[in-house]
Amino acid sequence: MRIVALFGTESGNAEEVAVGIAKAVPGVEVMNMADADPGVFEKGTLYLIACATHGGGELPGFAQFLHDDLAELRPDLDGVRYAMFGLGDTSYDERYLRGAKQFDELLRSLGAARIGPFGEHDVMTGSEPAEVGVAWVRDVLAGIGP
Structure with a gap:
């Protein structure tokens, strides 16, 4: 099975998560949402998506471009599987x-299936994003079996 760690970032933390996952799980490809278009989502590939929240609750810039393209084109993502890991700051409360969450909602509305727990990293904990992300991905992969 092909596995892609797809990340959207402003500060680099989501990229650190994706790279950490690739180091921990042999064969995982890393891709920046800045280099992706809606055709990136293919059946038979598992997407491990690490997406930060920027500013007052927005998507990072290039993640927003991919999100907007997907929302406009509305491709059928039935058969696409992904797991979602969010990075943020609990001091922003509901944001x-x-x-x-925006990316997750859009993918589900297009027919993609989220697997595993919704992972999260809160900057307020002081923990390393990559360490939290690697622990999350191990749970996700353990849940889908060999």
């Missing part, structure tokens, strides 16, 4: 993880 915490809003970027990842």
